[in-house]
Amino acid sequence: MNKIEVKHLAKRFKFAKKPLLNEVNFNLEENEIYGLFGENGAGKSTLMSMIADYNRPSAGQVLFDGQEVHENDEALSEIYFMNQDDMYTKKDKVSQIFSFVESMYQDYDVDLQAKLVKEFKLDINQKLNKLSTGYQSIVKIIISLCVPCKFILLDEPTLGLDARNREIFQSNLIETYSENPRTFVISTHIIDEIDRIISHVLLLQDGVIKMNGSIDEVSSKSYSVSGPAEDVNSYIDGVKVLDEEQLGRYKTVHFMDQLPDREVPASVDIEKMKLQKLLVYIMDRGEL
Template sequence: MSKIEIKHLKKRFKFSKEPLFTDINITFEENQIYGLFGENGAGKSTLMSLIADYNFVTAGEVLYDGEPVHDNSKALQNIYYMSQNNMYNKNDKVKKIFDFVSKLYVDYDVELQNRLVKKFRLDESQKFNKLSTGYKSIVRIIISLCVPCKFIFMDEPTLGLDARNREVFYTSLIETYSENPRTFVLSTHIIEEIDQIINHFILLQDGEIKMDSSIDDISEKSYSISGPSEDVDKYIQGINVLDSDQLGRYKTVHFMDELPNREKPESVDIEKMKLQKLLIYVMEKEGK
């Protein structure tokens, strides 16, 4: 099984007073779908560009199957980075861009590309620079799903997409992942839309990885409990609460722990804590 390892990665830009990354350590395993989260400016795009060797590390290393990715064509042919920067001739028609990319990759999936063009209702005869922001994202999405790479990093893939096309993207991602498993790393701000898709999430904040966990691990011990205030307080006695909301006598608490070993009042409801709620709490706590 292939993997990408980032070890003690540091990144400082020339005219910046503070480093962007101080000590990044993380491993991306094969055949997983990761969610990469962080506030604006946290460095999500930069991290992806460093992994794909589009940018240079200040210190540390990025390894593909134990070998440095820098100037390593064998490793880099298995890594694809979908950037928001325009990498194509802006005056080229979409069809010409697709033809160009298909010639770069021997096993590029032209059949899947054609199906996605129809699903997204993309006009291939349009020039790339005449497309809306959403349809420029769609061109990038189609290429990302069709390249024969084991690791695909997608930076804000749904930028500019309307609700319909976001749904087409998520459905197509799951379909192609099921048919041909490989690793996708999605950087996005729309947490609630992908928390049912990803199986691993990463939180990047203050130059470090603050959270790195599988969804299953978090789901097993992250809960939201709601009900009449007095019943909730009695049931969760002894639990370390992360956050709580109250409206009149009705209360909701959020925590990461095992459920209390006592009978649950009928008036109390238990749900798995939403990933967005958990990440917001962690970001606010770490930011203090």
């Protein structure tokens, strides 16, 4: 079973008042889909780049099956990092870029590539620098889904994509994952668009991992309760509320706890708290 271990990882920049990352610890397990969340500047891109050995940490280590990834060609051949930097020659045609990547990977999925080119309506005879930001992202998405790596790191993969192409990306990610399971790590600000496909949540804040759990664990104890204020207050009495909204007599409260062991008033509705609501609360308040 393949696994990536991130141990005591830190990143400090010269002249910065505090480290960007400090004592970051977590594992990436085989065949999971992780959502990596955090505010702008939290260090998500830097963290992913260090996992893929694009960037060296100030302290700590990244292990693939117990071996350091740094300058480890065998380990790095199983890790693919899609980011928003200029990964390919801008003046090359898309077809040339695809041919180059295919030559680098023995089991590159050319059939899936052809399918995605058609669905995204991508003109492979265009030069990369002539494409819009969205279509440059699409080129990188196609490559990311077709490389035969066991760990795929996607940094803001839907940057510049319209709703149609975001849907194509998500549906194809689910389909290819079902047919050929491997680990995906998706860093994005559009939380509510990927919460239905991820299996695990990582929240990076203040240089550390603030939340690390399966989506089932998180959602099993995160609730939103709505109804007339007096009935809601009566039902949740004794529960630590994270946040609440009220409009007239109608009230909604959000909490991360077990449901009260009492009868639910007929006027009260209970649903799982949206992941975006929970993460935004933690990012705003810095705590649960």
